[in-house]
Amino acid sequence: MRNVLIVDDDTIVRITLRSLINWEEKGYHIAADAIHGRQALDFIKDHPVDLVITDMKMPVMDGIGLLEELNRFKDMPAVLVLSGYDDFKLVRDAFRLGASDYLLKAGLTEETLVSMLKRMDEEVFQDQQGETGEEKKPVTAIPDSSLLGDMALGKRSLDESFFQQEYLVIQFEIEDFHKVSARFGEDFEEELIKPMIELAGQIPRVASRCIFGAVGPSRYVMLYRITDPGQYMDNSVSACRQLCNVWKHFMNLSVSVGISSPGNGSKDFLTRFEEAGERLRLKYLKGKAKICDPWEKDVVSFEEVRQTGLEYARLLKGLMVGDELSVWSEKKRLFSDLYKMELKAAKDVCLCIICNMAWQLSDNHDDITALFVEEINYYVKIGRLDGMRSLELWLNNFFRWIMDYNAHQTDRRQADMMIRAKRFIMDNYANPELTLGSVAGFVGLNEKYFSTRFTKEEGMTFSNYLTEVRIRKAGELMETTDLKIYEISQSVGYNSVEHFTRVFKKLCGVSPGGYRK
Structure with a gap:
């Protein structure tokens, strides 16, 4: 079982990561979480951690600062970076400092997380295990599509041979990714990324002058080599429109596009990549599945x-x-x-x-x-x-x-939190240490506010609700099992059988023994 530390100052993100998948089934255990890099380091110094999942922007110590400190460790844990769409500079710095991979916060789904952990198992932790006695797989040539995506993210140094002539950098983003991603199962590489790239390669003008690759399941990059100086503006927009139509027709995916101004040589590539991403972020003013290019008039920058x-x-x-x-x-x-x-x-x-x-x-x-x-x-x-x-x-x-x-x-979100809180109570009522504070912390609400809201929505206090759950469960055990009263008491969260008996009698009007009879 691999120990995981979650580092993010956003309570909702920490809760989402904890509850998004069954970590234990995947061979992982959430050891703890932290709200900034300094707190994470304090934990790691005293506890072994195999995987750190960290945000980039945090108070006290950010993700880059945390990575710099982790590099001083004799055995550095694997690091998975959480980023926003505008954090590609930080992602590149993270890769430079040894991060294993990254996840876009906006595209965080059960499928993306499972797919990422599977890739970590195969590519990161497998490498750490050393030789297994098995015959090594032959080294295969890396396709240009993968090289382009890696260069955009900073996973790989820039290859000058890619940039021998003027070019545009174009970014593509799948709309509503958190909604549509479930259609593609857990293996995004085979079910989503590979088909996206293959369909792009079937368009002659894309195949002849462009390199198309992925920077993540929801985000793609294309290097458009300018072979038509007088017409590249119209032709590049036309090619993007054709790509979007193909993905819509064959994969039912709506895709938005951001196009950079021309670049020349490897020195311009990362700047043009970021420019394309910035232009893509202006899509909200036009609507979904639109193309944002640098030649549009009367638009804001x-x-x-x-x-x-x-x-x-x-x-x-x-x-x-x-x-x-x-x-x-x-x-x-x-x-x-x-x-x-x-x-x-x-x-x-x-x-x-x-x-x-x-x-x-x-x-x-x-x-x-x-x-x-x-x-x-x-x-x-x-x-x-x-x-x-x-x-x-x-x-x-x-x-x-x-x-x-x-x-x-x-x-609505707070109502959802109350639902999660009640589920948490049902999953943990047998724990004598379950408290108002621990449930409030789980759903990310202030304890006093949570107490007031819980009472308002449920018509009873948290304490009375928990007691009712425990006593109902005790009654079910008496009806369906031969467990002794003290065993039932412990099974529903009471260390003292005497206290359990008093509470049961007060709530049910009869002692546990009388109820069983």
Whole structure:
């Protein structure tokens, strides 16, 4: 059994990782979790760990700092990195420091995690076991598709022979990956990645001038060599559209695209790769399964969106958490700024705020398209507004929709937490150490808040609920087994048979012995 340490400052991510799969069945044991790198190091110094799953961005000590410290260990554990879509620079640094692989947080599903652990078993832990006496498999040539994906991630140094002429770097992302991934089982390599690459290779103009590879189950990269200087803009967009149509037709996958500006030589490759990813992140303003290229007119840039997000960070945070007071004061500042601008500039700021809102929803595993029944192209929607007053009115309505939606989602998520809490109680009622605090910690809620919410939703306190579960289970054991009373007492979480007897009689109106008779 391999020991696993989860390192992430986000409680929800830690809980998700713990509960996503049956770790024991896969040969792994969750030894502990930590909220930052320093806490993780303190644990590892006293406990053997085989696999560390760590976030990149954390307080006190981030993922890069943790990797740097782990490199000082005589026996460094395997490290699996968690990242966001905009963290490829950090992922490359992580590989440089010895990380084994990475998982995209937004694409984290049972299937992706199982597939990753299977790959770790075959490629990482198998290597650590040394010689097994079996005949070594012959070394096979690595296909260009794999080399390209590895170079993009920093797993492999750049090969100058790939970049002998001008090129574009294009990124592709499967839409709603967390929903569609279940169709492809546990072996993403065979069931998803390989078919995606093979279908791309069947398109003549892609096969003749492009290299297409995967950087993950949900994300792909293509090197488009420019052999048509006068027409490459239209031709590259046309090739991307044809690829997306093929994947839609044969695999029922919707795919969005981000295209970089031209690059030259290996020195430009990583910059163009990141540029393609940044352009891909602007897709939310156009709708799903769209192509975002550098030649579009009258669109906002990634840098404009990023800067606007920094400028109005308090407004965005208030919208996400439902802070009416903060939103009210920040809206006044926003509209004061907008009325000082030309209408076109004000509309661009509006678009940047919408895109930032989409990013934050995506970071929360949510989707801005869920706000409305129909898909919206925000360039068209905002473009139709004929003045500052109508822009202000529309933005006010949009902010209200966002806050109402987030409030509903928060209620739903917290209701889901109560369901998980009750399941946790049912799985652990036999443990005498089960407490309100341990259940609250499991679902990631403050103990006092959890206690209040539990009482409100269940109509009884946590303590009374746990007692009722234990006594009901005790009654079932008396009806269906020949266990002695003290054995039943221990089986339902009571160390003292006397205390168990008093509680049972109080709740059932009869002693355990009388109930059995």
